[in-house]
Amino acid sequence: MEANLCLGPRFFSPDCLMSVGDVVREQTKVSTVMNASSDHGEFFLQQIWDYMRATNVLQSPVLPASFAFLTHVLLCLPYLLLDMLVGFSPQVQQWRISAPPPTLQQWFFCFGRVLRAYLTAVLPVTALLQVLGSPVMPEHAPSCWQLVVEVSVCLLLFDAFFFAWHLFMHKTPWLYRSIHQAHHQQRQPFALTAQDAAGAELLSLLLLAMASARLVGCHPLSETVFHLINTWLAVEDHCGYNLPWALHRLLPLMGGAPYHQDHHIFFRGNYAPYFSHWDRLFGTYYSSVKEHYERCPSAEKRRLNIKDE
Numbered sequence: 001m002e003a004n005l006c007l008g009p010r011f012f013s014p015d016c017l018m019s020v021g022d023v024v025r026e027q028t029k030v031s032t033v034m035n036a037s038s039d040h041g042e043f044f045l046q047q048i049w050d051y052m053r054a055t056n057v058l059q060s061p062v063l064p065a066s067f068a069f070l071t072h073v074l075l076c077l078p079y080l081l082l083d084m085l086v087g088f089s090p091q092v093q094q095w096r097i098s099a100p101p102p103t104l105q106q107w108f109f110c111f112g113r114v115l116r117a118y119l120t121a122v123l124p125v126t127a128l129l130q131v132l133g134s135p136v137m138p139e140h141a142p143s144c145w146q147l148v149v150e151v152s153v154c155l156l157l158f159d160a161f162f163f164a165w166h167l168f169m170h171k172t173p174w175l176y177r178s179i180h181q182a183h184h185q186q187r188q189p190f191a192l193t194a195q196d197a198a199g200a201e202l203l204s205l206l207l208l209a210m211a212s213a214r215l216v217g218c219h220p221l222s223e224t225v226f227h228l229i230n231t232w233l234a235v236e237d238h239c240g241y242n243l244p245w246a247l248h249r250l251l252p253l254m255g256g257a258p259y260h261q262d263h264h265i266f267f268r269g270n271y272a273p274y275f276s277h278w279d280r281l282f283g284t285y286y287s288s289v290k291e292h293y294e295r296c297p298s299a300e301k302r303r304l305n306i307k308d309e
Contacts, residue, residue, distance in 0.1 A: 042141065042143055042144055045141040045142065045143075045144065045147065045221065046140065046141040048141070048221065049140075049141035049221050050141075052220075052221070052224075053137050053139075058134075058135050058137065058220055058224075059130075059134050059135075059137075060130070061127040061128075061130045061131050062123065062127055062130075063130065064122075064126040064127075064129075064130060064206065064210070065118055065122045065123040065126045065127065065206075066123075067224075067227065068118075068122070068195075068206060068227065068231065069114070069115070069118045069122075069195075071227075071228055071231045071232075072114070072192075072194065072195050072231050072234075072235065073111070073192075075191075075231060075232050075235045076191040076192045076194075076235055079190065079191035079235070079239045079240075079241065080107060080191070080192075082095075082101075082239075082241060083101040083102060083107075083190065083240075084104075086099075086100070086101045095241045095242055095243055095244075096240060096241060096242075097240055097241065097242050097257060097258055097261050098188055098240070098261070101190070101240065102188075102190040102240075106190070107190070107192055110186075110190075110192045110193055110196050111192060113196055114192065114195050114196055114202075116199075117195075117197065117198065117199040117202050118199075118202070120199050121199025121200060121202065121203050122199065122202050122203050122206060125203055126203075126206065129210075135220045135223075136220070137220065138219065138220075141219070141221055142219040142221055142222050146219065146222065147219070147221065147222045147225060150216055150217075150218045150219065150222035150223075150226070151218075151222055151225050151226045151229060153216050154209075154212045154213055154216050154218060154222075154223070154226040154230075155226065155229065155230065155233075155274065156275070157212040157215060157216065158208060158209050158212040158230060158273075159272055159273055159274050159275050159278070160278060161208045161211070161212060162205065162208060162272065162273045163271050163272040163273070163278040163279070165204065165205075165208065166180075166271045166272075166273070167271045167282075167284070169201075170267075170268070170271065178198075178200075179198050179200050179201050179204075180197070180198075180201060182196075182197055182198040182201070183196060183197040183198070183201060184264065184267060186264065187264055187265055188240065188261070188264070188265075189238040189240060189260070189261060189264050190238065190239065190240050191235045191238055191239045191240070192238075193238050194231075194234040194235050194237065194238040195234070209226070209227060209230055212226075213226055213227075233247070233273070233274050234273065236256070236257060237255070237256065237257055237259075237260040237273060237274065238257070238260065238261075239257050240257060240261065241257060242256070242257055242258050243257075253275050253276050253277050254274060254275060254276070255270060255272065255273075255274060255275065255276045255279075259276065260273075262286055266286075268284075269284045269285065269286040270284065270285065270286055271284055
């Protein structure tokens with residue numbers, strides 16, 4: 001097939017000029033479509049933001065705690081359904097990282113512990129902070145690009161803060177016993193256990209998330225999206241399922257449920273909540289149960305009932 005190249009004198013031929021004009025028109029169409037798509041996205045964000053400003057929902061003292069608790073519970077419901085289907089669906093059972101799934105009684109008692117921690121620790125402190133410093137409410141919503149960048153940077157920053165705090169709690173015996181040990185009562189975590197922790201730990205993590213957003217200088221709408229995604233990732237990490245559409249299968253350096261479940265089984269390694277780059281950098285990354293076994297001290301193996309081969 002002969003290439004239709006517009007070179008030399010042929011560049012000024014009518015056919016060639018027409019092809020160049022077609023290219024310009026096509027590029028203009030693509031640019032127009034992209035701009036229209038961006039405009040529609042920003043119009044949608046502005047509509048949401050206008051509603052949030054009109055209702056003053058972000059000014060409520062109970063917002064941080066209630067939003068965190070309710071989104072956590074709602075995002076756990078699909079995994080409750082999966083836990084109920086394990087006995088009836090071989091496919092769902094195949095997705096389980098370890099069997100058996102938690103019982104409804106375990107879900108119920110876990111819900112009670114999380115609710116108590118929120119009512120006794122998270123709600124009073126976050127309500128006081130909200131009263132002392134209500135968020136600034138700008139007139140305009142963030143652009144789509146601004147929202148994506150701010151949320152992404154917040155997630156990376158929170159992941160770093162969480163890694164340092166989590167590692168420090170594990171390496172400080174009194175801190176582990178008094179704060180973090182409650183979260184490790186479940187050797188086989190399930191979705192709701194993402195926030196099954198002492199009130200002090202839940203409060204500290206929420207404050208780290210809020211501090212991440214403040215340091216980035218997020219628009220309040222971006223911060224809301226960040227908290228929503230942050231909660232979703234925590235639930236997915238504890239869900240107990242290696243789902244084919246899980247984020248760790250789609251994005252590199254994401255740990256996912258298998259990565260975090262190993263941490264709950266062995267009480268060591270894989271300290272970062274979502275990404276694995278900090279654990280890789282500090283030598284605390286474990287890619288499998290076998291690697292945990294090989295690097296586990298003999299005393300720890302005896303405590304975990306692991307036999308040397």
